[in-house]
Amino acid sequence: MSSAPLIVPQSAEPWWKGAVIYQIYPRSFADANGDGVGDLPGITSRLQHVADLGVDAIWISPFFTSPMRDFGYDIADFCGVDPVFGTLADFDALVARTHSLGLKVMIDQVYSHSSDQHPWFAESRSSRNNPCADWYVWADPKADGSPPSNWQSVFGGPAWQWDARRGQYYLHNFLVEQPDLNLHNPEVQEAILGVARFWLNRGVDGFRLDALNFAMHDPELRDNPPLPPSNRPRSRPFDFQDKIHNQSHPDIPAFIERLAAEMRSHGAVFSMAEVGGDHWAREMALYTQGPDRLDSAYGFNFLYAERLTPGLVADALSVWPEGAGQGWPSWAFENHDAPRAISRWVAPEHAASFARLKMLLLLSLRGNAILYQGEELGLTQVDIPFERLVDPEAIANWPMTLSRDGVRTPMPWVGDAADRAFGSVEPWLPHGPDHGALAVDVQTGNPESLLNWTRSLIALRRAEPSLARGALTIRRAEGDVLIFERRAEDAAPLICAFNLGLTDVSIDLPPHHHLAATGKVERDRLGPYAALVARIV
Template identity: 60%
Template sequence: MHGTAVGRGTLSGNCWWHGAVLYQIYPRSFADANNDGIGDLPGITARLDHVASLGVDGIWLSPFYTSPMKDFGYDIADYRGVDPIFGTLDDFDRLVARAHELGLKLIIDQVYSHTSDQHEWFRESRTDRTNAKADWYVWADAKPDGSPPNNWQSVFHGPCWTWDARRGQYYLHNFLSSQPDLNVHNPDVQQALLDTARFWLDRGVDGFRLDAINFSMHDPALTDNPPVAPGVGKRTRPFEFQHHFHNQSHPDIPLFLQRLRGLIDGYGGDRFTVAEVGGEQADREMKLFTHGPDRLNSAYGFNFLYADRLTPELVHDTIALWPGEDGEGWPSWAFSNHDAPRVVSRWAAGRDQRAFARLALMVLMALRGNIFLYQGEELGLPQAHVPFEQLRDPEAIANWPATQGRDGARTPMPWHGDMPNGGFCDIAPWLPVPPEHLDLAVDLQEVDPGSILNLSRRLIALRKVRPALRAGEIRPIDLPAPLLAFEREADGERLLCAFNLGNEAVAWQPSDAATWRMIEAVGGPEGELLPPLSGFIAERLG
């Protein structure tokens, strides 16, 4: 039994980014050229051949900007500067040039919701209530009893408000207290952010990922957030005790995005914009921020990133969110990134991790939308265990041991299995390289035709040459769990994607099996038998 086709005729297939695979690079942990234990831009440039060999369409480069690094680059002190630990603007220009030589697009992060408290804008804003940038951040008076203006809670820990004696007011911060929120309602702030985008577009970048963009505007009335009902959801930090209706998600955000899109379109129609959107309103906001031709191209959801298990229901529910209605945007998906535990550890649940890595890669590459592949995912890296005394992530340190934080997904790339620290550097790196990653190093997998690395290359190549996989509609097939199946179709090409997500073999094949020819498989399916953690992609004959 088949479900309704999703995504019929929603976009032209002429855009390079439509259905693209983008490879996320976390600069601190990718490649260290100067052997100081921290990755850098020259190191990335030197390793771009590896990225190009995967067959991906481009790179998403996480922040490299001038920063005190309290949130490791997402606390920006200069939007137009490269932090010295990563190199220089000249190093960035060389990275852009080399990426383009290799046929890779380069997408960089823009963080418009907040800055570092070391940014010159905030330094001026906090001096008094009448300076030129007094209204560039979100300031509010204390309640009569001296307490914060309302009940808003920050993502990491504690209230969203910190007292500043110079202004005699509280300032808003949805993340760390050292990350004050910009007042993006202010037209001057919007213009400054647009000027920042122009600076990087002039240097040749191919687009932007907009970090936490739904946090960029708040309710100016400072209305209290309502509480979450007792017993609903997990509660490891105060943030999870309330609905976040008023400290984020203001309805004017799309108007700013339209201004940004207008600027970007002036550089030609091939630039790409993708919003990072998390939280309980994410499904609505992803579609809102990408609706119509004058907003963003795509939105990056957390549907898979924070899911505890990979299930047919999860995939089908996610597919159904993007039915291909008129004016609908285009989704982007990831199973792992720098903020979420690596997918192999999160979903394998005691099963064969390498088998699961292969299965997850095939499912990811078969989805409708753009695909983000996180560095090391092409190797099947599991989540690293980082002892408490070696943690660097402020979220993990603040909430230990209820959460293990983000460091386990940020450890350095293992390039050489027989070298100290996997060939990342000779000295102690900023995070330890776990011994189990060395067996999955790039050089060892390069020479193994059956490696996860070489499977990644085959699946990416298949997605690139098959219109149905890259940009076709998707049609779910109703099967009992743990079976997951759907069809992809475009330009007269029809593909069947079928997977056994369970722990036991299952006998299944399509009723018209003779009309299908398998073109790629993982886990050894044969005939009617689908072993555990197996899957295949087949094409319709005739």
């Protein structure tokens, strides 16, 4: 179903400010050649669905040449397309098709590390005096042969791996097969900027920058201190440390400025950093500060939260004050690394009503909204049995972690097709057992579906400047009630009210006219998981 043309108020703001961005995980979106793995031609074949949503841009997770130890985030050729996904010509065709539909193209860039199969690393580990000898983080052992510092890997165990060829340890903040690049080295920075230029010259409109606060380390290799006691679960040695020396180095902003300058020299491209860790708020503000750094950043405020509460929303918004020189936020409730929010935040019997509220909230926040593929369908987290797991983090930490595999399962396009029209009967991960009933074709034909609700909300966001780019002022955030106002210059102010709980709540709103509402909405009350966006009159 194609959407009717929408007349959108013109704005002097850049295209990305207030954008809705649709994340595509290429292995699981659509399989064009029937090998069980999604690919670039598959994405191209299904782009009409994305355009029909009314979003502004797509963000494609890694499709680069890789041995796939971390499913594309271990890159062996930063400027190549892995054969499992297609060719550079397929990528060019995807870009052309995306642009013809009026959408922008964003891709992942992974600058903190490479695969151990990258030619740079093969040369670097061959000796201590080759041209790439200092392109990765190498260090001698301590006198007793142990690693040079106490740094721990995200995936468990020490962040140092012994290499007999050089007689040294190399740093890997993630998998052993993902050695860290030494971005303190000017030659490495130049090489990485060359990678950025390669993709910008192919028509890319923006980058999502993976794990950017891991891009530089402390050259003195000082030990990380322990974190203070906490009620937060700790399933990995990594969780016990304050990672102040193997990430978050003060030289990262200078590299960011070089990268941002390169991107802006290619026109109106958009830069968005992923920033996690214990100091995410400070780093997101630092990386987006002023006109010479990145446009936006997003963290893990919502991605691993066990509950959606007014306090959680208020705390997340407080990190992004308005004013000159301040960065612009981006928000994600789900992505390829985090369990489906619909399975984390609500009991199954309330999933349908909650999904509508969740979508209205995401699309009402000040900032960019990131939709992960299938979120518009209300897809649930899939319970992948241990013998079917392929995610290295899930295998290493099983059963103490919710598998990333469970959020990476194939998109269901046709509910009654054996393969859900993904393109292969035996895909790399199994379909969710309840996903057939949530398939695109099933929901397209239902005017009350979450898919059609999402389309209507994105259209509303595009038509209301206050919703897309306006200031946000919280009026109430207590108990289960969240009320905030959105207001843009020369546009009607809006009031947004949400009941995040299972009992009726009283509300006191100014005179208003409903623009979108879900659940039981009365003049002074909201029912369970009810919400509204209204124009103040």
